[in-house]
Amino acid sequence: MEKLLYLIGISLFAVSLLSGQERPTAFINAKIIPVVGQPIEQGILLVQNGRITAVGNARTVRLSSDVISVDLNGKVIMPGLVDSHSHIGEGAGGDGSSPIQPDVRLLDSINIRASGIQRAQAGGITTVNVMPGSGHLNSGQTLYLKLRDNANTIDDLLIFDKNGNYAGGIKFANGTNTLRSGSGNFPGTRAKSAALVREQFIKAQDYREKTRRAGNDKSKLPPRDLAMESLVEALDGKRVVHFHTHRHDDIMTVLRLQKEFGFKVVLQHVSEAWKVADEIAKAKAPASVILIDSPGGKLESVDVSYTNGAALERAGALVGFHTDDYITDSRLFLRSAGLAVRAGMSREKALYGMTMANAIMLDLQTRIGSLETGKDADFIVLSGDPLSVYTHVLQTYIEGKKVFDRTDPKDLLIATGGYGASSDREIHIDCFDDDLGGQK
Amino acid sequence: MKKHSTFIIYHLSFFALYLLIVQCSMINVFAQIAVKGETVWTMAGEAIQNGVVLVNNGKVEAVGAASQIKIPNNYRVINAKVVTPGLIDAHSVVGLAGYLNQPHDQMQIESSSPMQPELRAIDSYNTEEKLVEWVRQFGVTTIHTGHGPGALISGQTMIAKTFGKTVEAVTLVPVAMIAATLGDSAIAGGGRSPGTRAKQAAMLRAELLKAFEAVRKTDSQKTNRNNQTNATNRTSGNNQANNNDNSPNMKNLNSSLKNPPTQNNQNTDNQNSSAAQPSTDLRSDVMQRVLRREIPLLVTAHRAQDIMTALRIAKEFNIRIVLDGASEAFLVIDEIKASGFPVIIHPTMYRAGGETESLSMETASKLKAAGITVALQSGFEGYVPKTRVVLFEAGIAAANGLSMRDALATITIDAAKILGLEKRIGSIEQGKDADLAMYDGDPFEYTTHCTGTMINGQIVSEVVR
Numbered sequence: 033m034e035k036l037l038y039l040i041g042i043s044l045f046a047v048s049l050l051s052g053q054e055r056p057t058a059f060i061n062a063k064i065i066p067v068v069g070q071p072i073e074q075g076i077l078l079v080q081n082g083r084i085t086a087v088g089n090a091r092t093v094r095l096s097s098d099v100i101s102v103d104l105n106g107k108v109i110m111p112g113l114v115d116s117h118s119h120i121g122e123g124a125g126g127d128g129s130s131p132i133q134p135d136v137r138l139l140d141s142i143n144i145r146a147s148g149i150q151r152a153q154a155g156g157i158t159t160v161n162v163m164p165g166s167g168h169l170n171s172g173q174t175l176y177l178k179l180r181d182n183a184n185t186i187d188d189l190l191i192f193d194k195n196g197n198y199a200g201g202i203k204f205a206n207g208t209n210t211l212r213s214g215s216g217n218f219p220g221t222r223a224k225s226a227a228l229v230r231e232q233f234i235k236a237q238d239y240r241e242k243t244r245r246a247g248n249d250k251s252k253l254p255p256r257d258l259a260m261e262s263l264v265e266a267l268d269g270k271r272v273v274h275f276h277t278h279r280h281d282d283i284m285t286v287l288r289l290q291k292e293f294g295f296k297v298v299l300q301h302v303s304e305a306w307k308v309a310d311e312i313a314k315a316k317a318p319a320s321v322i323l324i325d326s327p328g329g330k331l332e333s334v335d336v337s338y339t340n341g342a343a344l345e346r347a348g349a350l351v352g353f354h355t356d357d358y359i360t361d362s363r364l365f366l367r368s369a370g371l372a373v374r375a376g377m378s379r380e381k382a383l384y385g386m387t388m389a390n391a392i393m394l395d396l397q398t399r400i401g402s403l404e405t406g407k408d409a410d411f412i413v414l415s416g417d418p419l420s421v422y423t424h425v426l427q428t429y430i431e432g433k434k435v436f437d438r439t440d441p442k443d444l445l446i447a448t449g450g451y452g453a454s455s456d457r458e459i460h461i462d463c464f465d466d467d468l469g470g471q472k
Numbered sequence: 473m474k475k476h477s478t479f480i481i482y483h484l485s486f487f488a489l490y491l492l493i494v495q496c497s498m499i500n501v502f503a504q505i506a507v508k509g510e511t512v513w514t515m516a517g518e519a520i521q522n523g524v525v526l527v528n529n530g531k532v533e534a535v536g537a538a539s540q541i542k543i544p545n546n547y548r549v550i551n552a553k554v555v556t557p558g559l560i561d562a563h564s565v566v567g568l569a570g571y572l573n574q575p576h577d578q579m580q581i582e583s584s585s586p587m588q589p590e591l592r593a594i595d596s597y598n599t600e601e602k603l604v605e606w607v608r609q610f611g612v613t614t615i616h617t618g619h620g621p622g623a624l625i626s627g628q629t630m631i632a633k634t635f636g637k638t639v640e641a642v643t644l645v646p647v648a649m650i651a652a653t654l655g656d657s658a659i660a661g662g663g664r665s666p667g668t669r670a671k672q673a674a675m676l677r678a679e680l681l682k683a684f685e686a687v688r689k690t691d692s693q694k695t696n697r698n699n700q701t702n703a704t705n706r707t708s709g710n711n712q713a714n715n716n717d718n719s720p721n722m723k724n725l726n727s728s729l730k731n732p733p734t735q736n737n738q739n740t741d742n743q744n745s746s747a748a749q750p751s752t753d754l755r756s757d758v759m760q761r762v763l764r765r766e767i768p769l770l771v772t773a774h775r776a777q778d779i780m781t782a783l784r785i786a787k788e789f790n791i792r793i794v795l796d797g798a799s800e801a802f803l804v805i806d807e808i809k810a811s812g813f814p815v816i817i818h819p820t821m822y823r824a825g826g827e828t829e830s831l832s833m834e835t836a837s838k839l840k841a842a843g844i845t846v847a848l849q850s851g852f853e854g855y856v857p858k859t860r861v862v863l864f865e866a867g868i869a870a871a872n873g874l875s876m877r878d879a880l881a882t883i884t885i886d887a888a889k890i891l892g893l894e895k896r897i898g899s900i901e902q903g904k905d906a907d908l909a910m911y912d913g914d915p916f917e918y919t920t921h922c923t924g925t926m927i928n929g930q931i932v933s934e935v936v937r
Contacts, residue, residue: 325861329573331573361821
């Protein structure tokens, strides 16, 4: 019997491969929060081939006869959460040899079997900016990942653009973490930190100029320089600069550097954003906020406030959130939005900050961040109000495939913790399990 | 004459102002307040809908349904959606550990030696620490704080209210427990001891054995004195007589400690011994109090084997312990239950990793279901957040198996029981300290605010957090 089912499964799979079309799946009877657009009661989310093909209700969405229907009984659907700053995957960027290492790629460092990746799935996170640390002025290149299931190598999690390049940013930091006076050529003061970074960007401008002048004459090209190549991508806006910055004056320094060199920036952490919210908004710099239970822990975050989200929203800045996992737990990412609302942010902007705002910060807004036709079918099913402490993430879908299901004991173990919850994931290659996007 | 009267009026107005100020401060200290709550969680019986708490002279004067309690005219009335007892953080380090996280405000661990039970928390506690104010603004009125985990015996803990100028003014219990840690975080590196778990146990046992010998010596001296002065008082010294062979084997140890002479007349014995013999050894003195079961050992142990070691040593020396952290408690629930010891479980949102890799958000609920007394804690954090807030930790526990009432109990009445203060704090009952927390909704919801905190009848926080 099992064998028979297996054969049927294989043949179904083969048929779907041959036709190139998966049967559409309709998630019906859900309260849909599309983030872009108004919430829909008794909504329908239609998914096929990993994409959203329709969002609406029974009047606006026509279901074909071959549709697989999944009744969600009034549960909540919202876009998969986007975490604009995380450290899951046990990666490490630059080493202790120098304060600026743009040549180092986190790509060459991630353990995709690390339990942290599963915890993020359990928290409803579908896309994540995995970053190297903040102990350097520049600790290397960051990596944008889709937390797909059954990944065997890092390539299975990458996000590629039309030209086949994988997506990622570059990590900078100022403030106290990078100050290591006496340790090699690390800076001892804030002014030195800024000077070192400016020096490298000016070098990168020269490098870019030489490359441009060489034109098609390869003999005139400067020798390849991995660090310069990466900084030129930042100068060209192809690689977003994710800048760890806490104190109000450090934030202003980032804005000053951004103005000088014109890179695309995301202000990361921004503990004292509430002091310079208007300046941040005026500079049109997106800010990714972290919600920390209590102030302090280090000198640059003694004035961190739950009100940062509200203050930035009022000032008109683009506000996102991040876990900084392991600083906060990916499984409790929605809590950040809850605490921001507690301190005066609007519910709409808080949920936008968990999804669409972060997608914009990663330059992935055309593909993810909201439930809109044509976008990747990355979404989560919640037991209730996204901002309630009692709400659980029930299911997480990435490109139409279920990667987390709270009713699965293995997934539940990850969600709540327990013996073995922190072990690396076992590899199980399973061709058709979950592939139809419907129920198991 | 005119000038004169102006002078008098001038001074009279100052006098009036003075009176006003005095009166205001009097109101502050001896305020008579009626706190009305749409829901009042007394933690003694069911929650009261439309309840009133009358506060007079720092104590709860009355509590009940609004229909049954008449609010006297001169009482200041405060309205709240939800009223709970002031929250109790059953284990913290705030006040010793400060929010700056610089060497000068990190007083929770002294690393010169692995065992320093003589270190008093009261000599380190900073009442003005910003983190104390921070947790107070979320409704925390009492903290059990002191030396942190991370050394085999790091020092003493204390219990304090979260508002007041001096340590003397805020302290409820100056020596609450002795903080011990088993497992990875208390293993010393670089060839120093303890370098292994077995060595930790051996060192802890040796320390307890030393204290046992000191107790026996003190008691036999006292017995001798008693025998000299009062020949009829023989029975109380029987245990010492049985153990005069001085051999510290387990059988004698157990028989002696299971019938400790101090158990029946703990207080008087204590007074006698301290009166007769002034302290000469700080370390021995406090460890003897552990052996006499006056104060428990607070044993931070995360791995199941460390929890079992703690229970084994507690049994061997017949001491009281409180299990702390206990990430893997769910693996040895029966054993913990049989021991009768309570558990101050790790913060629900504590980070999993290393020896805490197996921790679960459901452990508090599993322990509660097994009938184990369990409290939640903010614990110790070395980076950010510098402290957790027990209100939030209880909220996550409530979302993972605990009922609303049981989750509240972990940060109120059950925490009070573990700290031995259930007659004074932890619930809203007549005669108890008027420590209250007020919220504008379900206290556990992310979007609810703490709107006020009262300690000893005084409003100590009115910011909306």
